[in-house]
Amino acid sequence: MDQAKPSVLVGQSGPCEPKYSDTAIRILDAAEGLFVELGMEATSLRLITQQAGVNLAAVNYHFRSKDALFEAVFLRRFGPWATQCLEELDALEKRGAAGEEPLTAEAVVMSYVRPALALSKDPARGGAMFVRLFSRVLVENHRQLRETMSRQYGDLVTRYTRALGRALPGLSEEEVEWRMHLGFSVMFHAFAGNDILKVFGRSAVSARDPDLIVKHMVPFVLAGLRSPSADRPPGS
Amino acid sequence: MDQAKPSVLVGQSGPCEPKYSDTAIRILDAAEGLFVELGMEATSLRLITQQAGVNLAAVNYHFRSKDALFEAVFLRRFGPWATQCLEELDALEKRGAAGEEPLTAEAVVMSYVRPALALSKDPARGGAMFVRLFSRVLVENHRQLRETMSRQYGDLVTRYTRALGRALPGLSEEEVEWRMHLGFSVMFHAFAGNDILKVFGRSAVSARDPDLIVKHMVPFVLAGLRSPSADRPPGS
DNA sequence: GTCTATACCGTGATAGAC
DNA sequence: GTCTATCACGGTATAGAC
Numbered sequence: 001m002d003q004a005k006p007s008v009l010v011g012q013s014g015p016c017e018p019k020y021s022d023t024a025i026r027i028l029d030a031a032e033g034l035f036v037e038l039g040m041e042a043t044s045l046r047l048i049t050q051q052a053g054v055n056l057a058a059v060n061y062h063f064r065s066k067d068a069l070f071e072a073v074f075l076r077r078f079g080p081w082a083t084q085c086l087e088e089l090d091a092l093e094k095r096g097a098a099g100e101e102p103l104t105a106e107a108v109v110m111s112y113v114r115p116a117l118a119l120s121k122d123p124a125r126g127g128a129m130f131v132r133l134f135s136r137v138l139v140e141n142h143r144q145l146r147e148t149m150s151r152q153y154g155d156l157v158t159r160y161t162r163a164l165g166r167a168l169p170g171l172s173e174e175e176v177e178w179r180m181h182l183g184f185s186v187m188f189h190a191f192a193g194n195d196i197l198k199v200f201g202r203s204a205v206s207a208r209d210p211d212l213i214v215k216h217m218v219p220f221v222l223a224g225l226r227s228p229s230a231d232r233p234p235g236s
Numbered sequence: 237m238d239q240a241k242p243s244v245l246v247g248q249s250g251p252c253e254p255k256y257s258d259t260a261i262r263i264l265d266a267a268e269g270l271f272v273e274l275g276m277e278a279t280s281l282r283l284i285t286q287q288a289g290v291n292l293a294a295v296n297y298h299f300r301s302k303d304a305l306f307e308a309v310f311l312r313r314f315g316p317w318a319t320q321c322l323e324e325l326d327a328l329e330k331r332g333a334a335g336e337e338p339l340t341a342e343a344v345v346m347s348y349v350r351p352a353l354a355l356s357k358d359p360a361r362g363g364a365m366f367v368r369l370f371s372r373v374l375v376e377n378h379r380q381l382r383e384t385m386s387r388q389y390g391d392l393v394t395r396y397t398r399a400l401g402r403a404l405p406g407l408s409e410e411e412v413e414w415r416m417h418l419g420f421s422v423m424f425h426a427f428a429g430n431d432i433l434k435v436f437g438r439s440a441v442s443a444r445d446p447d448l449i450v451k452h453m454v455p456f457v458l459a460g461l462r463s464p465s466a467d468r469p470p471g472s
Numbered sequence: 473g474t475c476t477a478t479a480c481c482g483t484g485a486t487a488g489a490c
Numbered sequence: 491g492t493c494t495a496t497c498a499c500g501g502t503a504t505a506g507a508c
Contacts (some may be wrong), residue, residue, distance in 0.1 A: 023475085041277030044500060055476055057503085062474095066501065138430045139375045140275055150437030157436040168414055177433065177441050178452040182422055184432040189421045194374045196420040197413060200393040201386030205413045215466055216414040223463035224456035259491090280483060291493055296485065298491095 018072075024062040026052040036088055036132045040070055040140070060124050071145045074137060077130035082153050084115035089159060096166075105148065105167040105225045106218075107152065108160070113218060116191055120210040128191065128210070135192035138185070164225070183221045190217040254308075260298040262288040268309050270369045276306050276376070307381045310373060311364035313355065318389050320351035326393060332402075341403040341461045342397070342454075345419065349450060352427055356446040364427065364446070371428035374421070400461070407465055419457045426453045 020028065030052035034043040045066055049056045063069040088111035096103040120128045137145060157180075165176045190213050197203040256264065266288035270279040279285040281302055285292045324347035332339040356364045360380050374383060393416075401412045433439040 004413070021474085024239050039277075041275075044313075045502090048501080055500095057476065057478095058474090060502065135375055137435060138432060139428070141372050146435055146437065149435050154436050154438055157433055157438040161438075174441070175452070177439075179456065181439070181441055182426065182453060182456050185425045185430065186418055186422055188432065189374070190336070190418060190427060192375070194421065195417050196374060196424065197393055197417050199373060199382055199385050200390050201382065202390055202393040202397075203417070205410070205417055217418060219463050219466050220415065220418050220460035223459040224462050227455050227459035230451055230455050257491095281485090282483080292484095293486085293493065294491085302484065 021055050021062065023058055026054060027059060027062060027069070028073055028076060031069055032126060034127050035070065035073060036129050040136065063140055067142070067144060071142065071148065074133050074145065075148070077126045077133065080125065081115050081119055081130060082156055085112045086156060088114065089163060093163065102165035103163060103167045105164065106222055108163050108167050109218060109221060113187060113214060116187065117210050117214055120191060131188055135188050135194055138188060153224055168225060175229060175231060179225050186217060186221050257298065259290050259294055262290060263295055263305070264309055264312060267305055268362060268365050271306060271309060272365050278370065303380055306378065307384065310369050310381065311384070313362045313369065316361065317351050317355055317366060318392055321348045322392060324350065325399060329399065339399060339403045341400065342458055344399050344403050344455060345454060345457060348453060349423060352423065353406055353446050353450055356427060367424055367427035371424050371430055374424065404461060408467060410463060412465060413460050422453060422457050
């Protein structure tokens, strides 16, 4: 059968690692750095292709559009992270079911922090690029990407909600979701270095050292997750 | 004296409320909604001016550039918020110094949450626009805006750091800054509705109701702020 | 199948007429 | 103060070379 285009190569079921040609990889690498540095909108395709040493039209051939390129750049890093998270979560639940180790909130949090930390420290896999890209995705409205995420990785959220619910008994499902939302937010923006104090030019915090981030962020998040239920005030 | 241009009207000392002409206000109103809805880069000046019923070149006359327009849109909402925060903080410190009411972390947090909440519920002053704009400013790189923020509102951060440090004795200044950074981040992204679960299409959380946000977010943040120091593990 | 050159239209910005 | 004309640059689409 004649496939008209290589297109975006999003597999139809579950995470898959698309095979990219050499030029496509050169485009991805160049785009990644520029997207993170300048932002998605501020980086032109002409700059990307120039830095990658390929022709302008190659972007629209290998990827469909600039938006689709952004999606590909993001998913190339997101896929491995999600896979590692699921592996850690599998191991965690197995140990929990076997009674070897109770399912704690700390273990759940570390099961997604550890892969992010590993990624942040590995320049070969984009380093901190991934979390910074993710923090942009959170704020910007990438409709196409969100559809893909929902289709391919929706179960990741479902599984984390269930795991966190077990680790934090006595909370309604709504409260568990709220805390996951807050905890995830903190992690990604912390890793991404989106520091409010920096906006005011007063950041003494060296928010770029991943280990330092974990040291301060994880206890903060854990305390928030474990706080007493807001639905049932202590005096009830 | 002949002033060549109205320019951006950023006062040279402290927050000031620039007086805008009617057309400038029409531009600001139209731009605000579109920036929040579509993002800064995705909204064209032609769309803004069309919706505002003014000529295209009016933007570059009343404001200097599209970037400067964004800055004006943002500061129009940020100014009142910062003013209210400082007033609340003044009152707080006065009551603390008089011994009427101890300076607690909760009081400090509420002194900036309350003005944000009030803004979020007041459509006449932009409603939730301000926090959503702010969350974009945190992630995007608006160099010009950051200079203005540092110059005009740098002391706001300094004062909050000091107040929070007093409310949380036993923490190093570095830890206080980290927690402020984390706590502020949570608040703005929570108010802005930047929900990670939404990216996965699984958000059962109605993250748009300001009161609901406060109900879940404030206890979460407070627990994080009050958590024991990460510098001194419990066994030391 | 892969890559290239080129043309198209919308964008932000500016100069100059009124 | 306002408007028109014009500019360089952006993403995109396509025809055609290899």
